Structure formats: structure tokens, C-alpha cells
Amino acid sequence: MAFKVIKPGLLALIQDLGRHGHQSIGLTTGGPMDEVAFRWGNALLDNHDNSPQIEITFGMLTLEAQADTSVAITGADLGATLNDRSITPWQTYAIKKGDILAFHQPVWGLRAYLAVKGGFLCEPTLGSVATVMREKIGGLTGKGDKLQKGDRLIYQAGTEHQQRSVPRLAIPDYSQTEIPVILGYQYQSFSVLERANFFSSDYKVSSNSDRMGYRLEGQEVHSNLKGIISEGIAYGAIQIPKDGQPIVLLQDRQTIGGYPKMGCVTRVGGSILAQQKPGDIIQFTPITVDQAEQERHLQMARLAQWR
Template structure:
């Protein structure tokens, strides 16, 4: 019982919630770029929240089901079809043996998630199946490989379930321009003018962005610090290198870095950012730690209540 990979797409990766507890040896966490979309995919099917899913970037993926199952699609709208019939994200679908699911090109957003009842069956490496290509760990082969034509994605066959959909209020607005930022402890090394420039300027997503970090292009900002001793990097940290163009570090980030950091994107904000395509424009807005925690608690409480 499995999906046969007919077309592998540009970048399709097996992910769970990440490989935690190993950053001390230089191993990053990996995991879904849009955590809330991932969590809703498993919730729709009644899966454990950490069940492995496929993260599909941009699309161009085609799968053929070899046994009956149920799937959930969340995240971006990549023009998905079921047996050539258009289907929408943020809901479940029943599949029969021989059904073909395809993802084409983005209508809105960049990354979609495909969950299957019970999760994809894959052996974990260091407690996780999260695929990190740069570190050659996780995924179907355990070596960090992206999906390839001819791969077989195992799952457990199951009977069909009633269709379910995510409540409209819980679906993120991927078109929002504002990305919330928690101010970092090196924030004061940026002058008042540099801070004002950072929070009042538009930044466009660079084509050099990836799962490691989103490079931005716009008004350059500079810190009074000439350099810092390399230190641990948190999710969402906004590094400012010598050219003054911010880099938001995300799931596949390096574990240490030596550039000044003006702040840190919240988890919810990072999920919105991860759905931006090259050329999309964003603007940063400051929030407190309390506000970031309240926002996340609201999302998690809504998910738990729905479950």
C-alpha cells in the first residue's frame, strides 16, 4: 500500500515536526516550513500531530494511489487535481486504488502539505523523518533525498472517512504583507534611524531564498557591531550581514552564526513568510514576546478545540 511517484515535482520532501535535541552537535531541526498548515493536515485526518507528511514546494508533483486511503491537503493552493478534477486545499478527500493526485503551479502561496491517514511510513533517523537535504539526513532514504520519479511512499490502507474541512477563521491569510518580529537583545546595536528604516521599508523576497533562510532585498540597515562571536541561532532569527540586507533563518538554518540580529520572526509569522514567493513584498512590524505567545496559543487552542 503506497503512492507511486509519477512526477516528483520541483521539491517534495517528507517532513514531521522536526529533529529536536541535536543542535549541540550541529544538526538542525528541519520540519515543516508552515507549521500550522502541517498541524491542520494531521488534525483533519485524526492523525497524531507528528505523523509524517509531504511538503510540496511550487508543485509539479503527481502521485498514484495503490490502495484506498484518505488524504488532507493544507497550505498553499498549488492547483491540485484528483483524477484531473480540481480540488481545494484545507480539506480531506477519499482516494481509491488507482486514483491520481497531482499538484500543478501556485495559485496562491508556495508550499502545500499532503497528509495521509496514519501518516507516511518511514524509518526515523535520530527520532525524526524530517528531510534536511543540506545535512543529508531524513526522508524516504534516510539520506536527505528529495522525492524522485519511481519512489514508493508507503502508507496503511484504510476505509473512507466523512469529508472534513478546516474552519474558515483558522485558514491563514497568506496574502498579508506584515510579518511580526520580536525585538532581539542586539536590537540596541542598531541606531534609531536604522530601526526606523527596518520597520518602515518594504522588502522583497530574493530568488536565493530556501528552507535554510529567506534573503530579503530592500533598504540596507547596519549595526554598530563590527562582528560578534558565533552563537546559537533560534528559529526566525533575522541576521544582518555586512551588505545590510536581512536574512530570516528558518527550519533548515545553521545552528550557529556570527552576524548581528535585529530580532526574531514569530512562529506564526514564519509560516506566513514561508508561503511567499520570490518577488513578493513584505514589511516587518514589532510585537512583544507576550503578543507572540498569545497569537500562538490562540492558534493551538483553536486546533485543539476542533480536534
């Protein structure tokens, strides 16, 4: 059976952990903008880590259940309701046939994740269902379409439900404004003053931000390099174009680029950044590779121990 899409919202996409192994032919990975929230959604339901979910940006999505199941909601609080009763994220809910599940507008954060018991069932393209609209790949149709009114999101019906919630200490703090950065090998091309400006300044999230990258507005930063030969782009790379305004490249990033890079935000930092709305203020803070690995291992250990 399925959820029927009554209202599609601003941007609701089917995502799994991404389409890996195809960047050599120009295909980006896609996947959840907030990987921490995505992984917890599947953990709450004892799903496989890669089970497809719906990533809901900003809200305004309404679904009607056509069969019993169990769902988990994680990530941002988008004012969700179940049959007009307010519900909160980071826990599971029993769904009955005919129930109406709706997401309204952000209370805090920007992106919520809806997981269903067993995962949503749709056909993978190149090994993944991750939706990348720019590349017209993945999703329900395999052509990168966002959810539309009347779409049916297939799942395996079931009456089994366990009430679960994510431990408080494991829930990310989306009010955090400091984004950790691992310094890149082009870091030395920025003068001491430019580095100091970058790490001591506030940056505002531009309205021209999306799943491809977050454009920031604030203190200009300039490299001594006039340009570089185009090279592969890692997740979280902080490009500094000619106007000096940083761009943080995320899940739907291009596969190559030719601007100098200050470094990369971490996976955990990228998840926090992806929950910031246009107009929000952030800062960057440098960390070592060891610190980033410890941060990542702590997140994965919490998940594994909870499972």
C-alpha cells in the same frame, strides 16, 4: 500500500515536526516551513501531531494511489487535481486505488502539505523523518533525498473517510504582508534611524531563498557592532550581514552564526513568510513576547478545540 511517485516535482520532501535535541552536534531541526498548515493536515485526519507528511514546494508533483485511503491537503493552493478534477486545499478527500493526485503551479502561496490517514510510514533517523537535504539526513532513504520518480510512499490502506474542512477563521491569510518580529537583545546595537528604516521599509523576497533562510532585498540596515562571537541561532532569527540586507533563518538554518540580529519572526509569522514567493513584498512589524505568546496560544487552542 503506497502512493507511487509519477512526477517528483521541483521539491517534495517528507517532513514531521522536526529533529530536536541535536543542535549541540550541529544538526538543525528541519520540519515543515508552514507549521500551521502541517498541524491542520494531521488534525483533519485525526493523526498524531507528528505524523509524517509531504511538503510540496511550487508543485509539479504527480502521485498514483495503490490502495484506498483518506488524505488532507493544506497550505498553498498549487492547482491540485484528483483524476483531473480540480480540488481545493484545507479539506479531506477520499482516495481510491488507481486515483491520480497531481499538484500543478501556485494559484496562491508556495508550499502545500499532503497528509495521509495514519501518516506516511518511513524509518526515522535520530528520532525524526524530517528531510534536511543540506545535512543529508531524513526522508525515505534516511539520507536527505527529495522525492524521486518511482519512489513509493507507504501508508496503511483503509476505506474509512470523513469529509472535513478547516474552519474559515482558522485558515491563514497568505496575502498578509506584515511579518511580526520579537525584538532581540542585539536590537540596541542598531541606531534609532536604522531601526526606523527596517520597520518602515518594503523588502522583496530574493530568488536566493530556500528552506535554510529567506534573503531579502531592500533598504540596507547596519549595526554598530563590527561583528559578534558566533552563537546559537534561534528559529526566525533576522541576521543583518555586512551588506545590510536581512536574512530570516528558518527550518534548515545553520546552528550557529556571527551576524548581529534585529530579532526573530514568530512561528506564525514564519509560516506566512514561508508561503511568499521570490519577488513578493513583505514588511516587518514589532510585537512583544506577550503578543507572540497570545498569537501562538490562539492557534494551538483552535486546533485543540477543533480536535
